Amino acid sequence: MEIARMEAGQVSAVAALERQCFSEPWSERTLAQELENPRAAFWAASEGGRLAGYAGMHRVLDEGYIANVAVDAAFRRQGVATALLRTLLEDAQIHGLSFVTLEVREGNLAAISFYRKLGFQEVGRRKGFYTAPQEDAVLMTLFLSGNSADSAR
Structure with missing residues (x-):
């Protein structure tokens, strides 16, 4: 698997995903x-x-x-999401971020469990x-001690 910055030629495939x-x-x-967007970091995994x-x-x-x-359904449970999240966390470390946060559907228990394994904690709800369907978001945050993504490894 190759992880690289998302490129213009991948936009159609990403939109389909x-x-x-x-x-x-x-x-x-x-x-x-x-x-x-200079404040955005978008990465693509290809196989x-x-x-x-x-x-x-x-x-x-x-x-x-x-x-x-x-992650494309054909590639789930093969480490794709883990590799992508680690890449984002390395980017966060390079840029000296204090924390990384995300929202996840409260009913997406597999994703919540996955984020917890990477060290994210539930810090609130929205x-x-x-919508489609209507659902609360679980707000999860990973605090980067010393601006290091080591806790996700």
Whole structure:
């Protein structure tokens, strides 16, 4: 598996993956704009030339906000999400971030368990954050002691 910065040539495949994974997917236009955003870090995982997954994060001052993590159904449970999250956390370390946070559907127990294994803690909830279906978001944060992503390894 290869992890590299998302490129313009991958936007269509990433948008298709968004449609596969999310009830309210980002558009190709939105994804393409993220490539121009200097505060964004979007990474793609490929296997045999095929997009296996992608993840993106926004950096604001010393804070990181994970926007999306998506893995193609054919590549799940093969370490793709772990490799992508570790890449985001390494990016956070390079940029001296204090913490990284994300929202996850309260009903997505597999994702919540996955994030906990990486060291994320539940720090709050956002009532009615998701639609289609309506659901609360669990807010999870990983505090980076000494600006190090070592706790995720």
